[in-house]
Amino acid sequence: MQPSWKALIQEIVAQLPAEFSLRDLLKHEADLARFYPANKHIAAKIRQTLQILRDQGMIAFHGDGRYTKRNVAPRYSPIIDFSGGENLTSRAQIARQVLETWAELNLFCFACDADALTRLTANTPVADFACAKCAARYQLKGKNGRFGGTIPGAAYKPLVDAIRAGACPHYVLVEYDERYSTVVFGTAIAGPHITEDRVIARKPLAESARRAGWIGCSVVIEGLPSVALVEPTSLDPGKVRADWQTIL
Numbered sequence: 335m336q337p338s339w340k341a342l343i344q345e346i347v348a349q350l351p352a353e354f355s356l357r358d359l360l361k362h363e364a365d366l367a368r369f370y371p372a373n374k375h376i377a378a379k380i381r382q383t384l385q386i387l388r389d390q391g392m393i394a395f396h397g398d399g400r401y402t403k404r405n406v407a408p409r410y411s412p413i414i415d416f417s418g419g420e421n422l423t424s425r426a427q428i429a430r431q432v433l434e435t436w437a438e439l440n441l442f443c444f445a446c447d448a449d450a451l452t453r454l455t456a457n458t459p460v461a462d463f464a465c466a467k468c469a470a471r472y473q474l475k476g477k478n479g480r481f482g483g484t485i486p487g488a489a490y491k492p493l494v495d496a497i498r499a500g501a502c503p504h505y506v507l508v509e510y511d512e513r514y515s516t517v518v519f520g521t522a523i524a525g526p527h528i529t530e531d532r533v534i535a536r537k538p539l540a541e542s543a544r545r546a547g548w549i550g551c552s553v554v555i556e557g558l559p560s561v562a563l564v565e566p567t568s569l570d571p572g573k574v575r576a577d578w579q580t581i582l
């Protein structure tokens with residue numbers, strides 16, 4: 335599986351001394367090109383990935399292409415960037431793309447200590463992301479607002495086949511608010527908990543539809559245990575009181 339840019343750059347950074355330079359990373363351009371032979375902008379991708387690592391607090395910039403590693407856990411951001419989807423026409427497509435980008439930058443593996451997941455190609459059945467380290471697979475579901483007890487699934491048969499094979503991916507539910515460009519709640523459900531009786535087939539698409547005869551599904555998630563990834567939180571009262579004094 336193709337590792338994500340973030341995972342590749344992190345691996346290189348891990349081998350560098352606490353202080354390093356952009357040049358140290360650019361030396362690995364040829365190694366990186368082996369993973370992404372079609373990419374003609376490896377250096378730009380290195381810079382972009384370093385910015386992400388900086389935004390997540392893992393490295394600090396000091397100007398002139400000099401960096402230091404910060405020995406802290408990555409900080410993930412709930413902010414969704416809706417500016418990336420201008421070249422797409424449907425709202426659903428835009429939402430899908432920006433959410434996948436958010437997930438690629440912010441999701442980590444729950445099953446092992448990998449800090450990033452790899453986006454799978456668009457035609458991969460059932461799953462959207464996978465962990466390059468432990469091979470855990472994840473399906474991303476997003477909604478502007480809150481999900482109810484039943485969520486829309488994709489194709490019926492591949493999901494049932496995956497469940498029967500004991501390979502149902504974990505579900506990551508992202509409930510966002512487009513007005514604030516932010517994820518409000520993120521929850522994860524374990525794949526093995528999604529049993530076949532929870533998958534409800536929909537009516538086949540009509541003959542007039544582009545994908546006539548295609549059968550989608552709904553997945554009943556009501557009552558399943560979940561863990562929280564993102565949730566609204568309030569600030570420490572001590573900090574609020576201290577800040578209050580500064581504005582008086």
Ligand SMILES: [Zn+2]
Binds near residue numbers: 446447466467469470
């Ligand atoms: Zn993993």
